[in-house]
Amino acid sequence: MEVIAEKLDKALKLKVKGRMDAITAPDFEKECAAWIEGGENDFIVDLGELEYISSAGLRSVLITAKRLKTNNGRICFCNTTGMVQKVFSISGFQSMFPMYDTLEEALAHR
């Protein structure tokens, strides 16, 4: 798994690539925690190149979302496709978090 962070005008974009499972999820969580620590509280997570997400991955998303909430921040996801789209759908995450088809759409809602 690889997390590429990019600071945009309105938000912090985090592009997640590869597999987000029990082994890699803590890295995502730590990366997000560090940005939150640094004062970022508006995350757009681009999942376009995420191949796989396990329940541990979902949990790290929840932990991050909770941290942001404590800091009056927010998180949204875009570009979900395939298996990830399905997992988000089945687990109900899709209805719990704002989901956008594209990054531009996500930005338009900032």
Next chain:
Amino acid sequence: MFRDKGLAFKLILFILVCTVSIFGVAFAYDYYTSRDTVLKNVEENAANLTLSTVHQIESILKSVERVSLNTAALIEQQSFTAPELVSLVETMVSRNREIYGMTVSFEPYAFDPESLYFAPYTCRTPDGRIRSYPPEYFAYPYFYWDWYQLPKELGRPVWTEPYFDEGAGNAVMSTFSTPFYRHRDGGNRFQGVSTADLSLEWLADVVRQVKIYETGYAFLISQNGVFVTHPHTELIMRRSIFSIAEERLDYRLREVGRAMIRGERGFVSITDFVSGKKSWLYYAPLPSSKWAIGVIFPEDELFADVNQLGRQVLTIGGVGFLVLAFIVAWIAQTITRPLRSLADTTVAIAHGNLDIDLPEFPSRDEIGKLTNSFRDMRAALKEYIQNLAATTAAKERMESELKIARVIQMSFLPKQFPRLSHRYSLEISAKLEPAREIGGDFYDYFLMDSSHLLVTAGDVSDKGIPAALFMAVTKTLIKGMAEPGMEPSTILEKVNRELCLENESMMFVTLFCGILDLETGEFRYSNAGHCPPILLPSRETPAWLDTPAGFVLGVDEDSSYETSGIFLAPGDGIFLYTDGVTEAKSASNNFFSEQGLLELVRSNGEASADELVHTVFSTVTDFCAGVPLFDDVTILAVRYRGTKHPQNGGLETWK
């Protein structure tokens, strides 16, 4: 070669070899330098000795020559009567010790026209007296003897070759012969010779005085190489240096002999032709007689001092070598003794005896440091092993606890078929395989009342102990919350609210919960983020069950859930599973996938619940061959058999 030998041996060997080499080189250098020096000194001494001998002999020869020359001069200038001449000869012999004998011999009829021979002769007798012979005594043709012929022909004084004068001198001698002339018939006519004999025996005595070391000696050779004097008297007159060289095939001696008769001088190494020993020869000419003198220096005597010194040095060196060997051996032993005892101790340590005492060395040298290092190492090793033992014990304890936990967790799962009324017929089968000892997957089924069966399968996020604890809580909550007549969605909402309390770690559960009305076949269900089950219609192709959306349990206490419902005809069934099935990975990194599962279930559409569970489980296990399970695998199948033929016997049992 010495790999197996001890350090002490190598040290001794190395030091002694080095010492012997250095000593050997120094000794050899010293020995040969000393020899050269001795040789130079010897050459100088030999030259001096030889030249002084030459001088001594020369002076004797000169005095002999002088008598002959003076007598010839007298005869040329004065006229002598026969008795006067005899008296002159007699006087000359008695006055000159060096002279053995003397004659004045005239040409035929030159002194007395009446007499063919005229040669008065005087010589010494063996007892030292003087004996004179009258002029007529030697009435034989002496004119043909060398001592007469050579000066006459050469016209100058001559030393003859040594000869034995039989009848007159009766001794080995050499004669110096001077011609004398008188004016006759208008010219200087040869009248005869005046001779002086030199006894070679006497000369030999003089030469014998030249003492060279113990067995060294001097000898004289004539201009033909014949021995004039030699300590071995049998050589005198009989042998020449060349005949000996020929006999011995000693070409070097021949060269030396040639150089000697050429009047050269030199100092050469030869083999003594008498003793056969290696010797040095100094040779020089005797100018007046054209003879040569040779002085033999036996080499062993020449270098006796050097050799003796060498022996002494070697003895001292040998003793020193032994002392050094002893000292080195002692030092080596001193150094290696602690090493050996340390080595023995470390062997014991290596065999596991960590309580053995290391030898005590008060010194702070390398061995002391090494010992301290070993002591530290032993302590560290001991501590490490203790830690390891503790860790292993802890690990074993944990493993055994995990095993117990697994047994307990498995005991949570329903083992017995629900006690159904005989009216109802049902098949139910399930299988759970945790990825580790214990896991977060679970399933459950129980009768809420006589005709309602609750079926549930769930998956706690994450794995291991936390998941297992969370699973236990969830399962207990479901059983505790479920009351007869309650909708599945209500149960989920209640369980969710309980789980959300104090869930700081954001653990969550995906859960499918369904309630089957055994009387009517109605199946009402709700879903909290769990993967959708597969509907198993008895007359149609199995398909995904349409489930209402619902968020996972344990995160949002306000989450609400919906209930959907379908009617199952007898023979229809429901297939529940967790994502451990669809996300099972093969060695080639492929997922088993939803599609794979659906197809597998479809191809076993008619199978009993038990058969289906086992087929799916074994297929998934085969799919993952060689790769450990990544997630817990849970499979549960229910087949509703309706109410028409109430019986229990043919029902599948849980394994």
